[in-house]
Amino acid sequence: MRSLLQGGKLVGLGVIVVAGLTACNLFPEPAPQDIYRLPPSEVVATAAEPLELSLRIHRPSANELLNTTRIVVVPQGNRLNVYPNVRWSSPAPVLLRDHLLEAFGNDGRIARLSSGSERLQAELELGGKLRAFQVEYRAGVPEVVIRLDVHLVESTDKRIIASRRFAIREKAKGERIPAVVEAFGHASDVLATELIDWTLQQLNESRKG
Structure with a gap:
């Protein structure tokens, strides 16, 4: 028993x-997630003498979806989605801020650079709003889209020197995530090159005035 x-x-x-x-x-x-960073900036140094001034580059503001580590995709129309099982290493505004900071440093035409997170004194500030940092499909082809509203500001009195909207499109060489990430890198460098040239143009014009 x-x-x-x-x-x-x-x-x-x-x-x-x-x-x-x-x-x-x-x-x-x-499912395991793959983490991606933006490719390093390929902006190259110029032969021009650097301007002896300091510029602080801020993290741009963004909407709730862009202000995450998700890789945003617009498959069609106004429908927003995200790629599954992949993400950025940092929120998109941080990735772009760091990429621009690296590109400005590579270019070398502004002597002293810092980011907003460092809270160092600077004569000028570059800030704005990130309106798009995503992949959009056109005729079945993925394109990276970056739209950034920028304002250049004097630090002492917070006076806006100039403002501009930048819009960049870069076709990806394929639909796989590595090709999309490469396209984000190229688009970010195109944006950086245009932004650097515009910033220096505004500084030269303000000095003449």
Whole structure:
């Protein structure tokens, strides 16, 4: 009788364990995520003498979706989506700010650079709003789209020297994520080149005035 009871306990425990394992299998493990950074800036140095001034580059503001590590895609119309199982290494505004800072440094025409997070004193500030940092499909072809509203500001009195909207489109060489990320890198460098030239043009004009 005692052995039968012990056997019953063993059988009962076996059922519980199997049931537990079955319940665990009902909840699949989350898929692993690939993390991507923007490719390093390929903006090259110029031969011009650097301007002896300091410029602080701020993280641009952005809407709730762009202000995350998700890689945003617009498959059609106004429908927003994100690529599954992949993400950026930092929120998009941080990625772009750091890329622009690197590009300004590579260019070398402004002597002293800092980011807004460092809170260092600077004569001028570059800030704005990131309105698009996403992939859009045109005729089935993915294109990277970056739209950035920028304002150049004097730090002492917060006077806006100039403002401009930049819009960049760059076709990806394929639909796979690595090709899309490469296109983001190229588009960010095109934006950086235009932004650097525009900033220096505004500084030269303000000095003449």
